[in-house]
Amino acid sequence: MALLLCAVAGGLSACDAPPSPKVYVDAGARFPELHLTDLKGEPVSTAQLAGKVLVLNVWATWCAPCRRELPSLQRLSEQLDPQKFAVVGMSIDADGYVVREFLIERKVTFTNWQDADMRVAREVLGVRAYPSTYLVSAEGVVRRVVGGAQPWDNAEWLTLIRTMAD
Numbered sequence: 001m002a003l004l005l006c007a008v009a010g011g012l013s014a015c016d017a018p019p020s021p022k023v024y025v026d027a028g029a030r031f032p033e034l035h036l037t038d039l040k041g042e043p044v045s046t047a048q049l050a051g052k053v054l055v056l057n058v059w060a061t062w063c064a065p066c067r068r069e070l071p072s073l074q075r076l077s078e079q080l081d082p083q084k085f086a087v088v089g090m091s092i093d094a095d096g097y098v099v100r101e102f103l104i105e106r107k108v109t110f111t112n113w114q115d116a117d118m119r120v121a122r123e124v125l126g127v128r129a130y131p132s133t134y135l136v137s138a139e140g141v142v143r144r145v146v147g148g149a150q151p152w153d154n155a156e157w158l159t160l161i162r163t164m165a166d
Helices: 002-008 012-016 064-079 096-105 119-125 155-163
Strands: 035-038 043-045 053-059 085-091 111-114 132-136 142-147
Touching: 053 064, 064 085, 064 155, 096 111
Parallel strands: 053 085, 085 111
Antiparallel strands: 035 043, 035 111, 053 132, 132 142
């Protein structure tokens, strides 16, 4: 009977091994090195941002709150010292061309990468809602995980993010 239950639940191999844990990132955790592609399909990694405060925004072109939030992220990126801070968008759209055109039309120039299969968003970061933003210290520790659209260029967020570089 137990063997039948295992087979029904997903196969015999699932009964032999414990389920593999998901790696979800939360405040206080070390931020994992992410391997993605830029919007031209070239490989990129968060390792290239080591030593900078990272504002990583996970978004999609089809997400209305994401679209409303992008202008404030653009203004935030313009107010931060690029030697100390990196504002990066991580689009979960499958088509990089659509994302590039979307950003060009809206005059969004901060760095954007792509997670076309949503593997990083789902399996590494554990994103459940869009947009989601990760504030990561220069030492690579997650300081905040923020769900939902925010006015990133307001005084409160600017102060908090700037103090992360001190």
